[in-house]
Every structure is written in structure tokens, then in C-alpha cells.
Amino acid sequence: xxxxxxxxxxxxxxxxxxxxxxxxxxxxxxxxxxxxxxxxxxxxxxxxxxxxxxxxxxxxxxxxxxxxxxxxxxxxxxxxxxxxxxxxxxxxxxxxxxxxxxxxxxxxxxxxxxxxxxxxxxxxxxxxxxxxxxxxxxxxxxxxxxxxxxxxxxxxxxxxxxxxxxxxx
Amino acid sequence: xxxxxxxxxxxxxxxxxxxxxxxxxxxxxxxxxxxxxxxxxxxxxxxxxxxxxxxxxxxxxxxxxxxxxxxxxxxxxxxxxxxxxxxxxxxxxxxxxxxxxxxxxxxxxxxxxxxxxxxxxxxxxxxxxxxxxxxxxxxxxxxxxxxxxxxxxxxxxxxxxxxxxxxxxxxxxxxxxxxxxxxxxxxxxxxxxxxxxxxxxxxxxxxxxxxxxxxxxxxxxxxxxxxxxxxxxxxxxxxxxxxxxxxxxxxxxxxxxxxxxxxxxxxxxxxxxxxxxxxxxxxxxxxxxxxxxxxxxxxxxxxxxxxxxxxxxxxxxxxxxxxxxxxxxxxxxxxxxxxxxxxxxxxxxxxxxxxxxxxxxxxxxxxxxxxxxxxxxxxxxxxxxxxxxxxxxxxxxxxxxxxxxxxxxxxxxxxxxxxxxxxxxxxxxxxxxxxxxxxxxxxxxxxxxxxxxxxxxxxxxxxxxxx
Numbered sequence: 001x002x003x004x005x006x007x008x009x010x011x012x013x014x015x016x017x018x019x020x021x022x023x024x025x026x027x028x029x030x031x032x033x034x035x036x037x038x039x040x041x042x043x044x045x046x047x048x049x050x051x052x053x054x055x056x057x058x059x060x061x062x063x064x065x066x067x068x069x070x071x072x073x074x075x076x077x078x079x080x081x082x083x084x085x086x087x088x089x090x091x092x093x094x095x096x097x098x099x100x101x102x103x104x105x106x107x108x109x110x111x112x113x114x115x116x117x118x119x120x121x122x123x124x125x126x127x128x129x130x131x132x133x134x135x136x137x138x139x140x141x142x143x144x145x146x147x148x149x150x151x152x153x154x155x156x157x158x159x160x161x162x163x164x165x166x167x168x169x
Numbered sequence: 170x171x172x173x174x175x176x177x178x179x180x181x182x183x184x185x186x187x188x189x190x191x192x193x194x195x196x197x198x199x200x201x202x203x204x205x206x207x208x209x210x211x212x213x214x215x216x217x218x219x220x221x222x223x224x225x226x227x228x229x230x231x232x233x234x235x236x237x238x239x240x241x242x243x244x245x246x247x248x249x250x251x252x253x254x255x256x257x258x259x260x261x262x263x264x265x266x267x268x269x270x271x272x273x274x275x276x277x278x279x280x281x282x283x284x285x286x287x288x289x290x291x292x293x294x295x296x297x298x299x300x301x302x303x304x305x306x307x308x309x310x311x312x313x314x315x316x317x318x319x320x321x322x323x324x325x326x327x328x329x330x331x332x333x334x335x336x337x338x339x340x341x342x343x344x345x346x347x348x349x350x351x352x353x354x355x356x357x358x359x360x361x362x363x364x365x366x367x368x369x370x371x372x373x374x375x376x377x378x379x380x381x382x383x384x385x386x387x388x389x390x391x392x393x394x395x396x397x398x399x400x401x402x403x404x405x406x407x408x409x410x411x412x413x414x415x416x417x418x419x420x421x422x423x424x425x426x427x428x429x430x431x432x433x434x435x436x437x438x439x440x441x442x443x444x445x446x447x448x449x450x451x452x453x454x455x456x457x458x459x460x461x462x463x464x465x466x467x468x469x470x471x472x473x474x475x476x477x478x479x480x481x482x483x484x485x486x487x488x489x490x491x492x493x494x495x496x497x498x499x500x501x502x503x504x505x506x507x508x509x510x511x512x513x514x515x516x517x518x519x520x521x522x523x524x525x526x527x528x529x530x531x532x533x534x535x536x537x538x539x540x541x542x543x544x545x546x547x548x549x550x551x552x553x554x555x556x557x558x559x560x561x562x563x564x565x566x567x568x569x570x571x572x573x574x575x576x577x578x579x580x581x582x583x584x585x586x587x588x589x590x591x592x593x594x595x596x597x598x599x600x601x602x603x604x605x606x607x608x609x610x611x612x613x614x615x616x617x618x619x620x621x622x623x624x625x626x627x628x629x630x631x632x633x634x635x636x
Contacts, residue, residue, distance in 0.1 A: 043345040044337045070452040077350035081236020083318065084349060087452035103454055108471060109326040110319055111454040113541065118569025119616040124457045125323070126472035127537035127583055129611050137611030139537070140476040163346025164322060166329035166339045169480045 048075040052151065052158040061092040061157065066114045066132070068103075074161035088148050088159055089114055089121070091132070098157060101134050102146040102165050109164065112145065121145060142167060194419075197411025199386035199403075203418035206280070207384070209273035211422035212429045214372065216266040219430060220304075223259040224361070231311075233357035235350040238313035239448050246442060257437030263308055265433055267463045270301055275518055278497075281506035282385035285396040288498035290382065293375045295494045300368050307360035309461050311353065314446035318348055319458035321356070327471075330480045348451050383407060384414075388506035396503055459535070466525045469532030536582035539572035543580045550577045552631065561628025564621050568613065576632065584610055591633040599626045 055069035069090045076084030089101040089112075101121070103111045110125035120137060121130040129138040134145035146165035151158050181187050230249055232241040245252040274294065277283060283291030306324065310317045325339040344351030386406060412418060443461075447453060460468050474482045508515050548554045551562030565571055573583035594602070603625060606612035617625070 041341065043343075043351060044340050047346060068452075068454060073347045073349060077235075079234045079236045080350035081234075081239075082448050082450040083235040083352070085450055085452040086347060087454060104322065104326075107326075109322040110458055111456050113454055115539075115569045115572070117567040118572075118611075118613075120569055120611055122539045122541075122569070122572065124538055124541065125468075127539070127609065129539075129609075131611065131615075138606070138609040140472070140474075140479060142476065142479075163340075164325065164343070164348065166326060166336050168329050168335045169332060 047163070048073075048161075050074055050160050050162055052153065052160055054153070054156040054158050055088075055090065056157055058096075058152060058155050058157055061090065061098075063092050063094060066091045066116070068114070069100075069157075069159065071159060071161070086161070087111075089145075090150065090157065090159070096152055098150045098152075099134070100148040100150040100159055102148060102162075104146065104165055106136075106141040106143045106145060106165070106167050107139070109166075193380055194415040195413040196380060196383075197407040198384045198414045198418050199406055200410050200412050201387040202384045203412060203421060204387055205421060205425070206276055206387070207418075208422050208425040209269050209276055211419075212426050213266055213269040213273050215426040215430055216262050216269055216433070217368070217372070219258060219262045219433060220266060221365070223255050223262060224365075226255045227259055228361065233311070233354060233361075235313070235353040235449070238311070238353055239445070242312065242314075242445055246445070253441055254434075254437050256442035257440065258433055259308075260442045261433045261436045261440075263305055264461075264463065265429060266301060267305055269429070270298060274298060279508045279514060279518060280385065280388050281394075281508075281511065281514070282388075283498045283502075284394045284504070284506060285399055285502045286382050287378070287385060288502055290375065290378045291498050292495060293371050293378065295491070295497075297368065297371050297375060298494070299491065300364050300371065303364050304360065304368070305461070305463060307356050307364065309464075310356045311360050312443075312445070313353055313449050315449055315453065315456050316446045316458050316460075318352075318449040318451055319456055320460055321348060321352060323458065327483050330483050332484070384418075385506075388508075390505070390507040390509040392506075393504045394502075394506060457538075457541075462529075465532035466528035469528040469535070472535065472537045473528070473531070534582065538581075539569070539583060540581035541572060543571045545571065546576060546579060550579065551628070557624045557627040558631050559628075560621075561624035561626070561631075564617075564625050565628060568617065568621070568625075570625075573610070587629060587632055589632055589634050591630045594629075596626050596630055599629050 051074050053071040055071050061067065066089055068087055070085055070087045072084050073086045087103050089103060091099040091101070093099060101112075105112050105123040105125065105128045107123065107126055107128045110123050110128075112121040112123045112128065112130065114120075115122055119132050121134070123129070123139065123141075127139040128136070128141040130141070130145050131137045134147070136144055148162050149160035151160075227245065230241065230245045230252060232238055242256075245256055247253070277291065277294065306320075310321050321343060325343045328338040328342055329335040331338055340346060342355075344355045383403060386403065416423075447456075459465070471479075471483070505511055545566040546562050548559070551559055553559040553562070565574075565576070571580045573581040575582065575586045576588050578588075590599070600622065602610070603617070603622060604612055604614040613622075
């Protein structure tokens, strides 16, 4: 385009086209972006409601023993398969007194094992060890094992499904 | 004129494709860059192309559903025609890509090819490196077995240490509060759509830059980069002594690429894909999650760092490494390029290789983990079949001592070897140590009965050189 035709009117007309094009593109991107990005981010805010899951009759647990109990997490999707299952360590301390530990090591979440002979929880990953009461005995964990709420309900021991405990700072 | 040739001429006339591509692939490159040192970038690209092809083939057979992915992987490995080889190539191709990318990066750093005007080559390369690491990790997760599930939890726990937003990032990664159906679908989307799309984008950008600024000439000591004159010098160099990239320089890339691809294929046929672990059932705690080889060194790092600093190292360590790599060209973008004149660069590379190899070697034996599968001490090792020494030896087996301590070659590596402990500690010292623990040993004061304790001490006292 030659200098002669480049009037100020032309310029503003051209600027208008530039601005309107960019604006239309951006608005369209934001409009469709809200549902797209929102659907991907949703799990951050939408939390499943915790529910009580029965894990066995009271009499099936021996006083003093720590045993693994398996249950289904709070709201498994129909195609979750075996990944819907989760576990916890259940300690029957007295007649009606229970403590329930998360299986996840407080260091980086690996599954701790109860070693009955040693009366210790041991983590296979980085050497975290916990005492019977869940407190740290050795290794890198910054805190003891997490607890899950547990209750007695109609003769059944029930555990409140909870998210995987994430150690934060 | 043959009809085939006529058709070709018609096609070229209407599309101009060869006219556009020809000069690009034949662009002149410095004669001394046509070297065996310069084949690793293209080899990484060939490995990536193989990953795309094998990945697409796997997508024809794989089911990205948390409940069924495991079975579909078994099906791919055991029942499909060539599925085992395709999975094998995808796995070993990933290893090759990581390895070649690492070598390519080291070569570029050693020859300082990131200096003016190729700063953006390096930066786009660092982005590609980060994307490749994400691919390697997510690839390990979509191999949806027991280790995949626990690796995912370990990743979420690390993300959880990020200040303020840790829990959000962790939930974002696993798709909610627990491992489940959402986790696999999300990792599949990263591994198959998002990250590959970014890889294509940045590979395109990376290659465009190589054409735009040219392949770096092999460095010579005493010929520093001066941004004021470099472009002119480079132009003159390729004009005077340049050779066409295709095929004069590229044949080496093709030869090396051929060797790489053939090797991957052979390993895939002979060794095959990695065996699937047990099914991805989070309630099965009989797990020993160890990542694939390229993450073993980091796995070791996570175990060995001092607990007091670990949150900072875990979150800011990778960030710092990433930032250092990213900003490297801005730390120095001119001056000497030859490694002969850059002793610090050589030292940094050597130190990096030594540290990673060291961590890697320790990570393989993971001495910090209790050995749950340690073989119990036998009557022969204990040296008695009744009495306190025998009972103490049995307690050593049953009370978990053996998981962390070795006696006569059997047991774990976490604590000291106790084969000759009787020579080193007195009975009182042994009792004190067992009761109270220390360093990384739990105290057993609340666990053992007096009899068990005295039996154990008598047993341990009998562990002497002359016994």
C-alpha cells in the first residue's frame, strides 16, 4: 500500500479490524475454555462425600491384634475395577476401642506393612518404620501414620472412607 | 517421458513441495559438524518416531479404563499378533529416547552449542527434555499394574509438598482424593494427547531453529564466539567449506539411527516388554514399588536426602535444576566453546554422571529398605538347636531384626552387619541398643519380653570370629 492512501481514517479502520479480530478470537477461546479447563480442574474442588464402610463384625477382630482390612472407597466409578478397593490397618486395642491407620507411609505414600513379630509398621520404599501406635520409629517420615475415623455400628466395625493422606508442609 | 514422471511433474507444479523442501534438506552445514559426535539429536528423533508408531499401534489394543487396562495389557502381551514386540519396542524405545536425549544434551553442553545465536535451541531442548521425562513417568503409570498405582501415589505425595497449593496439585494429578478410575483416564490423556502434542510442537520449533541458525560448527579451542561477528563468520564458513546436509552429513545420522532402531527391535524380540506386576489393587499391600531404571537414581535421592531438608529438596531441587538448565544460555552465551578451554563444563558433566551413577547403583540394592524376603537364619548359622542361643536366633528371625541386619550373609542391609557383633559390643551395650534403638533403629524396649531380650543378647554375644 502506498503512502498516499494510508490516511488516518484508513489506519483506524485497519486498527479496528485488528482489534476486533483479536478480541473475537480471545472471547471465543475464553468461552469454550471455561468448560474445557473447568472439566479438567474439577477434581480439585469436587470431593466425594466420605461414607462409613463396614469392614467386619466386632467379634471377628481379636483384642490386641493389628490386621489389614479392605473396603471400597467412597464413590467408585463403575469402571474402577480393582482400583476401587482400598485398605487400612485396624488395631483392636480394647473391647470396643479401635484405632485405624492409613496404609500410606507419611513420607511418600508407599504401603506400610505390619510386621507382627517386631510390632512395627515397615515401609518398603525408603525405610520408614513406625511403632504400634503409629509414631515414627525410624527413617525419613516427617510424622506418624495417619488415622482414619473408625466406629462401631450395629455390631459392625466401620471405617470412614477418606482421601489418600497427603503430607503437606 | 514416462507417465509416472509426467504425474510427478504435474504434482510438483501444483504443490511445489520439492521446491520448498529440497533447499532445506540440502542446506549447507559446516564440514566438521558432519561428525559422529553430532548423531545423537537425530537418533533421539528416530526413537521418538518409533515411540509414536508403536504408541499408535498400542492404542489399537489398549483400553484406558482403570478396571480393564491391566487385562488389555495382558492381552497385548500374550494373545495378539506381534503385540509383545510392539510393547517391547515402546518400552525399550522409551529407554533409548531417555538415554540418547541425555547424551545429546551432554554433547551440546560440552561443545557449548547453546551459545550465541543458539540460545533458543537449548531452551526448546530443555522443554523437550522435561516433556520426555513426563512421558517416561506417565508411560510407566499407564502400564497400569501395582507399581504404577504406587508410583502415582508417590508422585502425588511429592506434589503435596509444594507450599500452599500442594494438596490441590496432588488431587489434580490423581483426579480426586483417591486412586481410582479417574486416575488412569487422566494419565492416559497426558501420555497420549497433551504431552505428545507439545512434543510435536517443540520438536518442530527445535528443528526450525536448526535450519534458521544452522548446525553449530565443531568447536576449536581458541576460536571464541563473539556475538558481533559470529553470524558473518558462520555464513562465510558454510559458504566456503559447507557440505549439503542431505546426504553428505545426514548419512551418519541414518547409519547411527539404523543401529539404534535395529537394537531396539532386537531387544524387543529377545527380551520383550517388562513383565507386568500384580494387578493395580491398592488394597494389596504386598508391594515393592520401584520405578523404571531411569528414575532409580531419583528414587535413591528421595531415600537418602536428610529428612530435615527433604521438603525443600523435593520441591525446589527439581525446580532449581530445571531453572539452571533453562537459563544456562543466559549465564554465558559467548566466549570459548571447546571443552578443552572449559574445564568447569567438563567437571560439571563428570560430576553429574558420577552422582547419577552412584545414586543409581545404590538405588538398585536399596539398602535402606527392609528386606521382607530375607531368608531366616538356619540352625547351622545360629550354631545351636536348643538353649538361649537357639531361642535368640529364632527371635532374631521373628522380631524383624533380620529385615535390616545381616548375619553370615543373610538378611537386610539397613543396619550394620552383625556377623561379628559379639566382638564389638558388650552384653550391656547390646541390651541398651536393642531397648532404645538409635540412629535409624527403632527401640524394642516395649516389644520384647525380658526372656526374649536376654536370649537375643546371648545369641548376639555368640556372634564372634572364633565361635
